[in-house]
Amino acid sequence: MSEALPGERIEDKSLGELVALASGNVSNLIRAEMDLAKIELKSDAKKAALGSVMFAVAGLIAGLIVILLSIAAAYGLVALGIWHWAAFLIVAGLYLLLALGLIGFGYLRIRKIDGAKRTRKTLKDDLTMLRRRGDSDAPAVTAGADTPAT
Numbered sequence: 001m002s003e004a005l006p007g008e009r010i011e012d013k014s015l016g017e018l019v020a021l022a023s024g025n026v027s028n029l030i031r032a033e034m035d036l037a038k039i040e041l042k043s044d045a046k047k048a049a050l051g052s053v054m055f056a057v058a059g060l061i062a063g064l065i066v067i068l069l070s071i072a073a074a075y076g077l078v079a080l081g082i083w084h085w086a087a088f089l090i091v092a093g094l095y096l097l098l099a100l101g102l103i104g105f106g107y108l109r110i111r112k113i114d115g116a117k118r119t120r121k122t123l124k125d126d127l128t129m130l131r132r133r134g135d136s137d138a139p140a141v142t143a144g145a146d147t148p149a150t
Contacts, residue, residue, distance in 0.1 A: 033123055040116040051109035058102030065095055 013021070070091045077087035 029126060033119060033126070036122065037116050037119040040114060040119055044113045044115065047113050048110065051106050051113075054106035054109055055103065058099060058106060061102065062095065062099040065098070070095060 010018070070088070073091045073094075074084070074087040077090060078084055082090070
């Protein structure tokens with residue numbers, strides 16, 4: 001592939017050399033965009049994994065707490081003079097509030113995923129630049145101008 005040397009004028013290059021140069025530049029641009037997307041998606045995957053772990057830990061803790069401590073807490077309330085059914089209902093309600101708090105924390109972690117924001121922006125900028133460069137050499141074509149009217 002022929003690249004422009006510092007003292008060399010672009011006007012002195014042949015059409016084949018210009019096409020090769022443009023093709024190389026587009027290839028480099030696409031490769032750079034792919035690398036940026038990989039970096040951003042790797043970061044998003046880590047955030048998603050952490051959020052998922054928070055959900056799993058919340059579920060495990062809720063299960064263990066319900067199994068191991070709810071009976072003891074309910075019987076503690078019974079010792080204070082509360083009916084058995086009411087004591088177990090109070091304990092279940094408290095553990096429900098704890099589980100909802102942990103789920104909320106996991107949800108906040110998942111919301112922080114960026115979704116390759118920089119890649120989308122640079123791709124949009126690149127396409128806009130390419131369109132502008134292509135439009136400067138060719139006349140504007142309106143949508144449907146080359147299709148027959150019905």
